[in-house]
Amino acid sequence: DAGVTQSPTHLIKTRGQQVTLRCSPKSGHDTVSWYQQALGQGPQFIFQYYEEEERQRGNFPDRFSGHQFPNYSSELNVNALLLGDSALYLCASSPGQGWAPLHFGNGTRLTVT
Amino acid sequence: SQELEQSPQSLIVQEGKNLTINCTSSKTLYGLYWYKQKYGEGLIFLMMLQKGGEEKSHEKITAKLDEKKQQSSLHITASQPSHAGIYLCGADIGHGQNFVFGPGTRLSVLP
Numbered sequence: 001d002a003g004v005t006q007s008p009t010h011l012i013k014t015r016g017q018q019v020t021l022r023c024s025p026k027s028g029h030d031t032v033s034w035y036q037q038a039l040g041q042g043p044q045f046i047f048q049y050y051e052e053e054e055r056q057r058g059n060f061p062d063r064f065s066g067h068q069f070p071n072y073s074s075e076l077n078v079n080a081l082l083l084g085d086s087a088l089y090l091c092a093s094s095p096g097q098g099w100a101p102l103h104f105g106n107g108t109r110l111t112v113t
Numbered sequence: 114s115q116e117l118e119q120s121p122q123s124l125i126v127q128e129g130k131n132l133t134i135n136c137t138s139s140k141t142l143y144g145l146y147w148y149k150q151k152y153g154e155g156l157i158f159l160m161m162l163q164k165g166g167e168e169k170s171h172e173k174i175t176a177k178l179d180e181k182k183q184q185s186s187l188h189i190t191a192s193q194p195s196h197a198g199i200y201l202c203g204a205d206i207g208h209g210q211n212f213v214f215g216p217g218t219r220l221s222v223l224p
Contacts, residue, residue, distance in 0.1 A: 045211045107155055
């Protein structure tokens, strides 16, 4: 039973570029949440997708957008990258809308130069 | 500002020693979750507490949620090097609100 998978594992981009990160949820899970974790800090909530719609959003600018597909997989897009966007981006899945124990992927390490 | 505070920020203990990590909120928690993270990796779910006064144990780790549901503690008995990592508390802070995490406690266990 595959857990949450994220791709790519590492990514290096230049300021101003755009990036797309991908996530496949754990089998049986239909809700996907995205988090940004800066070095030495706890994860910060970006947004949550359920039934292909953004259901909740944290305090992140519109440069951060997402999508959920009919198979429950999800993408996180970040436009106009800033140096401060460098972080570990974590995807978590859970069954049903809400905060049932989140299952996390190993993340995508994004470095913006 | 952090909605969840954790203490201590970091902890170094000798193998075999007991330790406690605390998680505090200024708001009533509707669910408190403990996770462990190895450096640069995803979070692993440890335990979930929902009722005031609830206590759960798994192997050598015990977590408690106080009666007012605003503070939780994680206690490790007879620590081992395998317990090393970052411990994070996460919580549902209310209806329609986000799921937030504390800043984490970095634990090192010396053999």
